[in-house]
Amino acid sequence: MFFEICDNEVDIVIAALKPDITTFLEGWRPIFSRFHLIIIKDPDLEADLEIPTGFDHQLYTKSDMEKIIGSSPINFSGHSCRYFGYLISTKKYIISIDDDCLPVKDVRGNLINAIEQHMTNLKTPATPFYFNTLYDPFQKGSDFVRGYPFSLRCGVECVISSGLWLNFADYDAPTQAVKPHERNSRYVDAVITVPLRAMMPVSGINFGFRREVVGPALLPALHLKTTGKQRWEALEDIWSGLCAKVVCDHLKFGVKTGLPYVWRNASGNAWESLKRDWEGVKLVEEIVPFFQSVKLPKTMIIAEDCVLQIATLVRERLGPVDQVFMLAADAMEEWVKLWKTFESERN
């Protein structure tokens, strides 16, 4: 299925965690050049960013953040800087690609267009209410398996497209430490709607979404004091994805995972991460059952209200477990406040 993508309906948000993003941008040039880029420099990064010419882009740094959001307690450091881009975008869709990813090539050596695939995922319906064994029925060459009720075939709007990585797989530090040489070479040619009520950890590293609809639920809320700059230490991505999935399930929107792949380079030292107190592993055990148990009132029909309600539940149910959850609840409320301010300025 081919969808015309209007250049002005998409912002590509790039979290720049290192000063030289030339290799990254040159690698993506054929795909990115027609779109507007929002580049967010990690506020902890001191050196200037090197950005090659020829890209329609806006760069935001720590001082812009201070100017724009003042004294907000929200933490945009490290991987979380992408959320600042989500906040200031005015487009219908956002695609987020991190600066250590490159496009994947097909067997003929042609670049696979990850943006196009994210847009196909987002512009075709999702089918969360019944599992299609033939994968996403709206991808080219697929359809609904026999036994799929016709009444469910219109599906619902897909608002999240979570892509995967080749080469460096999305493991946590313990798994990475156990399998230091394992590389992901399995290209699974599929897109799947994650079923209703099935929770999963998404990754913001290769990720597309419908901004106004689900943006309020994609938020930097859960930060550990011991968090470093490694991908696997960033719990806020997991928290944010679970929050968004609960909201999508409640509002009857769809979430897809699978294609597109990006090529991710190995980075970080898993052993170094393990030397720190690996608090995250324990917290995930609390976080997942919590999000699985969240039920939202039917009266809540926008993501902003759902997030505020989830924040209340976090304080109630997870607060007693660890202080970090109280701070997460505060950050969720703060995020919704910021989001609403930006929305009202746009209108």
Place this chain on the structure above:
Amino acid sequence: MFFEICDNEVDIVIAALKPDITTFLEGWRPIFSRFHLIIIKDPDLEADLEIPTGFDHQLYTKSDMEKIIGSSPINFSGHSCRYFGYLISTKKYIISIDDDCLPVKDVRGNLINAIEQHMTNLKTPATPFYFNTLYDPFQKGSDFVRGYPFSLRCGVECVISSGLWLNFADYDAPTQAVKPHERNSRYVDAVITVPLRAMMPVSGINFGFRREVVGPALLPALHLKTTGKQRWEALEDIWSGLCAKVVCDHLKFGVKTGLPYVWRNASGNAWESLKRDWEGVKLVEEIVPFFQSVKLPKTMIIAEDCVLQIATLVRERLGPVDQVFMLAADAMEEWVKLWKTFESERN
């Protein structure tokens, strides 16, 4: 991951719907020859079956059915004849492959061993309680994505492995009629645990399961009067799969779908099927919400009891919609009775 398969723990059940299964068996010879085959001849088929020599097999025909189960009202005609094989097997696992399927070849022309893949699916745990975006973590080269709770990584026993088809896709008659020339050429290199509470239609055509555990829930119950011999007309497969999924969810067993693929040849005329009253399409609209709503009491801890309870609910909730559901409920009870008789004879 490699698992040693004991030849004597697997029965391959073959539903023979046409007299000449030579091409089929020769195609599978390198894979099937070490296993015991249970060949069930469609009771409506009059001509003798041609079975090449060199296979350790038992053949069952209409007269065997009459001898063994007497005057049971269960309908074993057409695709349903495979269920007779399920009943008389004494092995731990059953793999069912229909006579119009051939093994798929890899890029080097080597046969892909579908039996081995089914057994890998069944002998490694399933993970129905949380979605792993990296697909089945127990397949070679995969693992759990970061953010997957360690407490859920042991998974649960997988008791169903539902495979897919290349070439002829598993469409219903209307879809097949609309896309007569579409062929499935997308080899999706993945196995997925279908999440808890997500319902899906399975296909018994390339299918493996743990016999004693889930066999009682795989049953020929829903037959339409207008049903012909075409695959897409056979509702009992859909009914049976939904029944088994509800039972697996309740008993905390897992269901996987995806690999292995088999090559299925095109067959049947979708237009001819559409000329008959295509009652099935309407019934699926009733069947799916029914199975989605089924809740079983915690006291039920074996599949036999779950099926009897579902039969009661079918009579109550679907009975008033169509008489065919009353007959399905009767057949479910009859099946459990037969199953218990066979089980007690085995012990």
